[in-house]
Amino acid sequence: MHKLTGSICALATPFRGDGLDLAAFGALIDYQLAGGTQGLVVAGSTGEAHALSEAEFERALAFALERVAGRVPVLAGTGTASTRKTITATRRAHAIGADAALVVTPYYVRPTQEGLYRHFSATADEAGLPIVLYNVPSRTGCDMLPETAARLAAHERIAGIKEACNDDARIAAVVALKRPDFAVLSGDDGTCAQAMLSGADGVISVAANVAPAAMRALCDAALANTAGRVRELDGKLTELYALLGTEPNPIPVKWCLHEIGICLPDPRLPLTPFGTMHHEGARQVLGALNLAAVQPRHSGVA
Numbered sequence: 001m002h003k004l005t006g007s008i009c010a011l012a013t014p015f016r017g018d019g020l021d022l023a024a025f026g027a028l029i030d031y032q033l034a035g036g037t038q039g040l041v042v043a044g045s046t047g048e049a050h051a052l053s054e055a056e057f058e059r060a061l062a063f064a065l066e067r068v069a070g071r072v073p074v075l076a077g078t079g080t081a082s083t084r085k086t087i088t089a090t091r092r093a094h095a096i097g098a099d100a101a102l103v104v105t106p107y108y109v110r111p112t113q114e115g116l117y118r119h120f121s122a123t124a125d126e127a128g129l130p131i132v133l134y135n136v137p138s139r140t141g142c143d144m145l146p147e148t149a150a151r152l153a154a155h156e157r158i159a160g161i162k163e164a165c166n167d168d169a170r171i172a173a174v175v176a177l178k179r180p181d182f183a184v185l186s187g188d189d190g191t192c193a194q195a196m197l198s199g200a201d202g203v204i205s206v207a208a209n210v211a212p213a214a215m216r217a218l219c220d221a222a223l224a225n226t227a228g229r230v231r232e233l234d235g236k237l238t239e240l241y242a243l244l245g246t247e248p249n250p251i252p253v254k255w256c257l258h259e260i261g262i263c264l265p266d267p268r269l270p271l272t273p274f275g276t277m278h279h280e281g282a283r284q285v286l287g288a289l290n291l292a293a294v295q296p297r298h299s300g301v302a
Contacts, residue, residue: 001073001099001130004160004183005201007219008039008075009208010046012250013060014263020056022063024263028209029067031262035212037072038202038219040064041102044077045139046206046250051268057089058096065097078127079104079134083119090127100130100159102204107140113148124157131157136164136187146173153177160184162204166191175199189215190241193234196222206249207240210256211289239285246278256282260291 009032014024032040042064043049043057052060061076068074076093078101080086090101103123105116124131133152137143143165152158163174164187171186175198178184183201186192192203196219208215214237221229244252251267255274258265259282266273274282286292 003180004039004073004185006038007208007215008041008202008204009037009212010041010044010204010206012209012254012257013047015268016264020060021263025063026067027262029064032212033071036216037208037212039073039075040068041075041077041204044102046253047077048250048268049077058092061093061096061098073099075100075102075132077102081106081109083122086123087126090123090129094128098129100132102132102134102162104134104136105140105142105144107142110142113145116144116148117151120152121155124155130159132159133161135161149174150177153182162187164188171195171198193218193222193230197225197227197230206244206253207237209253211240211291240289243282243285247274256286259283259286
């Protein structure tokens with residue numbers, strides 16, 4: 001696998017009734033590829049991995065790989081709170097054909113730094129796929145420190161890190177780990193431009209679901225270190241970033257995808273539909289980005 005870089009979309013998972021909506025999923029993937037997205041994540045937190053059965057995980061990943069047909073890397077979200085279960089899920093992703101696994105730090109159980117090191121080392125040793133570490137303490141209650149990430153970066157099967165701590169000191173510490181075979185990716189849309197200007201290789205983005213071309217342009221400008229252009233492009237996306245944070249992810253992004261014609265809006269419980277008090281303002285944000293009229297090839301949106 002080539003080094004991950006640029007705009008990588010953490011895909012939402014469309015549902016219809018009690019199952020996957022593969023027609024909508026195909027429309028979303030096509031929309032990403034047409035917009036220049038440079039990698040896709042299936043069954044990450046934005047993809048409601050917690051709500052997918054094993055069969056749904058396998059079907060969504062296989063479908064995405066078939067649809068993409070090698071045009072961009074496809075990563076599978078395989079992280080759980082258990083090392084054994086994470087290894088099993090990552091082996092399953094490897095068997096289906098994923099290019100890499102995005103493995104979140106174990107949530108709820110709050111391992112030590114040594115526990116994190118052993119967890120990721122065992123997964124990389126035994127699962128057969130390149131691993132991208134994912135640190136998002138606001139969701140997991142577990143913070144993998146840069147010193148632990150540095151130890152793991154030496155592993156030949158650990159290909160990068162998605163870092164969602166957005167303070168400048170943390171970004172600088174993680175960017176220092178970057179090398180030709182280890183990518184440093186932002187996990188926060190609102191600060192990803194600054195992270196890339198500081199040396200990060202790209203972003204795994206929620207906003208790219210809704211605005212893939214704009215996120216690709218932002219990444220291109222940031223990786224070219226054209227700061228003025230970055231400020232212009234990032235400024236146009238600020239209200240979208242804020243919109244996508246008004247309720248827990250992926251509630252707002254799924255509503256936005258419905259509004260632009262791609263999929264039904266509702267996540268699975270315990271997540272609930274996007275609050276109606278936000279709808280009018282959200283439509284204004286989409287309209288300002290010329291997204292309200294987007295209609296990818298999917299006729300099944302109700």
